[in-house]
Amino acid sequence: MGQNPAMSMPLLKLQERVYPTIAPWRRDQLARQLDVFPEGQLVAERDDRIVGCASSLVIVWDEWADEHTWREITAAGTFSTHNPEGLTLYGAEVFVDPTLRGQRIGHHLYEGRRQMCRRLNLRRIIACGRLPGYSAVAEQMPVELYVKKVLWGDLVDPVLSFQLREGFRFCGIMSDYLPDVVDSCGHASLIAWVNSGYQSKRPTALQTSSTDTGGLQP
Template sequence: MPKLIIRQTRPEDIDALVRMQREVYPGITAWHRDRVVQQIEMFPQGQLVAYYDNRLVGCASSLVIRWDEWADEHTWDEITAAGTFDTHDPAGFTLYGAEVFVAPKVRGKRVGHALYEARRRVCKALNLRRIIACGRLPGYHLLAHEMTIELYARKVLWGDLCDPVLSFQLREGFRFCGIMKNYLAQDHESQGNAALIAWVNPDYDTSRPTALQLPLSAQPELSI
């Protein structure tokens, strides 16, 4: 039986990762190799890949931020420094989900769930307060002529509509916190909108620093 493996992204994964991103998002500019290299160098613990049957089939990328600095409206380019992750801040308490994608051929194999679960383990291992992300709303373009993005999101929350991304994120235990407009202009399916979502770490210990605030020699090895 094929085996699903989640691990930290390595340099040898990058070419396949960029090719897969182009396949998943043909209408959105893919990362360049040097961007992924920089993400790994900046925050290796937050860069994850999924392998199924020895093939790369998924990716989850994240950085740490001080959420208070970004809680107002922001774009993907602003909060990720155009994908360089120069905004990564080891003094922060929030794991920010910059990207998740899964190869279409393995959808239904719970790859997305495994990547989200691995990201939650990273959050807990680093003693971070929460995970925040801005998720796509790819079903909206089909109904944009009928309703506002706010009503569309509410109908997904009520169960009247199913959005491929937001419905999945709600099942993963994330809370819907509102709409970020003009988040990613290239995302025509979402009409540039994104759903602001949050997951609060139930194991967060306010009496301890986050692992990233410790000296490098004292930081734990992550077991994903």
């Protein structure tokens, strides 16, 4: 997995197919993401075509642990909030070709993130996931009860149920995280995966790189 500028157009077309009601990344956003944190941008390929993507940045989680929106934490998709001094890999986006769902592409993208977290010696992965099943029952229950029912196994949410199977812990609700996403009614689930191999007594690979080059990268 990996990403290069030549992949931008097919990636954007795939994103538009997956989320037809949401504006896809712009090419300048992709270019900026690759500039600030190239190793954090993953794609899955099959038969020489892009079938999935996982975009990430590194943050100091204490700066964002309170309520925030996707637009705020990703700097509107430019990832200029990326901070090599951080210990948290933040999952900004994941999408998979809708014709290939159920073929473990999402699992491989999540595993790619976990491997990245271990390789860089980061403490955790945190993300805020859509709740696409919520809008169908929003008039019947608050979002907090909906998530509880997913955790209890009474309901299945296409995203949260998958994330729980991938070993993530549910940590709470972020309201108005994606205000334009209708199927989640703007809400998102805050999830976390803790790197059991994190070594607190040594710097992360990004911190080491920053020191070697004389300071933080832009």
